[in-house]
Structure formats: C-alpha cells, structure tokens
Amino acid sequence: MSNKSEALSRRFEAAFMPNYGVPPVALARGEGSRVWDVDGAEYLDLIGGIAVSSLGHAHPALVEAVSRQVATLAHTSNLFLHEPEVLLAERLIGLLGAPARVFLTSSGTEANEAALKLAIKYGKANGRPYVVAAENGFHGRSLGALSLTGKASIRDQFGPFPADVRFVPYGDADALKNAVTAECAAVFLEPTQGEAGVVPPPDGYLRAVREICDTTGALLVTDEIQSAIGRTGHWFAHQHDGVLPDVLTLAKGLGGGLPIGACVGFGDAGTLFAKGDHGSTFGGNPVSAAAALAVLDTIESQGLLEHVKTVGTLLAEGIASVEHPLLKGVRGRGLWLAVVLTAERAARFQTAAQHAGFLVNAVQPDAVRLAPPLVITAEQVTSFVTALPALLDEASHD
Structure with a gap:
C-alpha cells in the first residue's frame, strides 16, 4: 500500500x-x-x-436521472406518494408479465424481511407454522433474513430466531418434497445460490419445486437479490426455467449503485399485507426509484x-x-x-x-x-x- x-x-x-x-x-x-x-x-x-x-x-443515463431527481424531490417517506415509485412498480410488473403488487425497500435484506412477514402472515392464517429453506443459502443478516440463511458460520451465534425454518440440501427435490407438507407456509430459494459460490440448480429443479408448492399450498419465494435485472441474460433468473414464484425479492442490480430493493407478490400473495402491516421510511425513495428506472430503460434500449x-x-x-x-x-x-x-x-x-x-x-x-x-x-x-x-x-x- x-x-x-x-x-x-x-x-x-x-x-x-x-x-x-x-x-x-x-x-x-x-x-x-x-x-x-x-x-x-x-x-x-x-x-x-x-x-x-x-x-x-x-454511466451518463444514471448520472442524469439521479441528478435530475435529487434536484427536484429527494425524499417523501411513505406518508406521500410520488410518480417515480409508481412508474417503477408498474415497470416491474410489466417485465414480470403477471398480475402482482410491489413493496419497495432500500436493500435486499429488507426485501426478504418483507417476504418472510408475508409468509408468516399466510402461515398463521392457514395453520402453517414453518418455512423451508436451503442449506448454504443466503438471504441476509438481519434476524429474520438470517433465520432463512442456511450457513452455520454466520447464523448460529445469533439464535434463537423468530421463525421456524427447516433446511434441506439445495437441488434435492426429494428432500424438499419430504420437508414440505400441508403445514409449510413457504419455501425460500435462490434460483442460483450466490454466496454459496454461484451454484446453479440441477435441470428441472425449480419446476419440481413449483409443483411441490402447488401440491401442498406452500408459497414459493424466490430470492433474486443477485440474479435478477439481466445478470443471467434474462430479466429474472426464474425465467430460465419457465417458473413463476408466488413472491419475488429483488435489490442489488436494480438500482445500479443506488440503494433499492423490492418484494413482489403475485396474485393473492400481493394482497396479504393490510394497511399498517409493514413499512419503510426510505423504501421507494424518489432518487433510488429514478435510478432503477434509468437502469431498466438502459438495459432495454442498449x-x-x-x-x-x-x-x-x-x-x-x-x-x-x-x-x-x-x-x-x-x-x-x-x-x-x-x-x-x-x-x-x-x-x-x-x-x-x-x-x-x-x-x-x-x-x-x-x-x-x-x-x-x-x-x-x-x-x-x-x-x-x-x-x-x-x-x-x-x-x-x-
């Protein structure tokens, strides 16, 4: 040095x-x-x-979008709405091609916290007390997200955790089928495991997971914090397998460097939260939303x-x-x-x-x-x- x-x-x-x-x-x-x-x-x-x-x-497009927005309206909190957040939610739903609702956050961990709260609410309403996640999976470091993270070295010293999470080997459809019963609220998976070393799923695995969730009534939550927004050559990695989750989490590449995340619920999962169930002061911040729109526009136009x-x-x-x-x-x-x-x-x-x-x-x-x-x-x-x-x-x- x-x-x-x-x-x-x-x-x-x-x-x-x-x-x-x-x-x-x-x-x-x-x-x-x-x-x-x-x-x-x-x-x-x-x-x-x-x-x-x-x-x-x-990148000029990102610099221009952020500069213009910060000079216009930098923050509103969730007490007021603004057009950039609405445009972004609409754009994400359009890219996903299915009816959905969006909750914007300022990080991936927050997006997964929102998804976990959705799963817990769904589980309590339907007598489903536990969720399933993958060994060596990574979903964040706050206590809720960490409860989903199957990596003992960063997890064990901070327990006990607020959710009952049962872990199965990633890519093993039979193990997942045995773990997911009518009492399982949700399955949390990365379409490709990132922190485990960029480990893609075996062929057909995500389709098998979708079928298991459909059979048992468990929600399928795909964590695309790293894998989405063009990273794998599709807008979203689950599109490689032709599988639509019930809940999708996004962050990282969405803002191109500005802090933003999203929890997307499809169909009924998009209306599980009632007024007051969840919130974020910085989620959907106008500057971050403008950055995300510039990222999406540039990926498409170029x-x-x-x-x-x-x-x-x-x-x-x-x-x-x-x-x-x-x-x-x-x-x-x-x-x-x-x-x-x-x-x-x-x-x-x-x-x-x-x-x-x-x-x-x-x-x-x-x-x-x-x-x-x-x-x-x-x-x-x-x-x-x-x-x-x-x-x-x-x-x-x-």
Whole structure:
C-alpha cells in the first residue's frame, strides 16, 4: 500500500466496527467497467459491487436521472406518494408479465424481511407454522433474513430466531418434497445460490419445486437479490426455467449503485399485507426509484440482455478453455460466474488478480465470483481470460 491507501485504511480501522476487517483496496472513482484507487492504480471491475453496478460506473443515463431527481424531490417517506415509485412498480410488473403488487425497500435484506412477514402472515392464517429453506443459502443478516440463511458460520451465534425454518440440501427435490407438507407456509430459494459460490440448480429443479408448492399450498419465494435485472441474460433468473414464484425479492442490480430493493407478490400473495402491516421510511425513495428506472430503460434500449448472453458465453468458454492444475472449471449463467478451483486458494487468487489489475471476489475457499457490470466489453473479458493462467500460477504458490 502507498501512503494514501495506508492512511485511509488506518482511518477506516479506527472509525468502523471490525465486522468487515479492512478492505484491501481504497477506491476513488470509476468509469464504465474500470475503477481507480486513491493512488491512481487502475483495475477492471469484475465484481461490480457484488452484482450491483449493472451499468458500470458513472454511466451518463444514471448520472442524469439521479441528478435530475435529487434536484427536484429527494425524499417523501411513505406518508406521500410520488410518480417515480409508481412508474417503477408498474415497470416491474410489466417485465414480470403477471398480475402482482410491489413493496419497495432500500436493500435486499429488507426485501426478504418483507417476504418472510408475508409468509408468516399466510402461515398463521392457514395453520402453517414453518418455512423451508436451503442449506448454504443466503438471504441476509438481519434476524429474520438470517433465520432463512442456511450457513452455520454466520447464523448460529445469533439464535434463537423468530421463525421456524427447516433446511434441506439445495437441488434435492426429494428432500424438499419430504420437508414440505400441508403445514409449510413457504419455501425460500435462490434460483442460483450466490454466496454459496454461484451454484446453479440441477435441470428441472425449480419446476419440481413449483409443483411441490402447488401440491401442498406452500408459497414459493424466490430470492433474486443477485440474479435478477439481466445478470443471467434474462430479466429474472426464474425465467430460465419457465417458473413463476408466488413472491419475488429483488435489490442489488436494480438500482445500479443506488440503494433499492423490492418484494413482489403475485396474485393473492400481493394482497396479504393490510394497511399498517409493514413499512419503510426510505423504501421507494424518489432518487433510488429514478435510478432503477434509468437502469431498466438502459438495459432495454442498449440490448444488454443479449449482450450479457454473448459476453457471458465468451467469458465462460474462455475460462473453460484454460488448462491448469488449479482450475476445476466454471459455473453460472450470463455475467454471474464462478471460477472453481481444485484447492482452497480463492483468497490467494483474489490477491493475485488485484495485483494484476482485476477485482474479483473469493466467495468460497475454492470459488472466485465474477459479476462484472453488464456493459463490460468483449475486449475487457478477453483481457481477464488471457491473464488467467498467470493468476492461477500465482495463486498456486505458497
């Protein structure tokens, strides 16, 4: 680290709670898919703020929309309505193509909290006292969302939890069928598990889950906090399987960098909440809603869904073509991929990539997550693939 980075890191460490440690890079600015640190070093951003920066950094459409809105009306609370939030809810329903109602939040965790409250209300009204979620799933860190998160290392020390949640192996339809009875209120699943290492479901799994929920009357809740808004080449990842959930949660890429989330209820699930059942002071904030509309408009007008498929295939095939003893393979869809290693060297790979000018995320000890801006170019993707053998060599050394 240079003097600037070291000084800022020391200030961070002194001022913040230690739950993040000290991040290794101090960023100063960004443009497109590139960012620069406080010392002027340039990086290709292959993590995009954890699948958040859909349009990259300083995209003109996002800058214009946010600047215009903040100069007009920055906040209203939920005591008053404004047109950007209505336009956004209408737009999401249109993209989903089914009758629905929307609750806007300011984060993914809040969206999942809303979904859990919907499930609890549904369960209490129908004699259904428990919900089912997946082992190694991740739905957030507040107590409600954490109760759904099947990762013991971050969960166990904060129990007991407010909801009865039963966990089953992800991708195992038989285990799910055994766990979901007429007393189950809801099933919470990610269409692809993100924090577990970008783990897609087996073929036919989500359709089997939909059938199990239909048979038993349990609500199907799909957590698309990371996977939606074009990340996998469709607007929503559940569209790959032709499955419509009862409740859908969104965040991250929806705002392109501005904090926003959404809980969408389809059909009867959209009217489970009564007046006063739930709320959010910042949910549907005008500036965040304007940002989300700009993201959706730009993805559509620039044909980014097809771009994600094309460039994502280039990236996945490029990684798969590399032969190296540390590389096991690649998994995921679109521009949401994991470089899977044969040994627990992901942290070393992340460091090697950083030194070479690439920002990636060691999401699991043997898996490196890639979630770049949807606007990343073929040339930028190729630069990473070209560098990959050297990065694997570096990560292999003690």
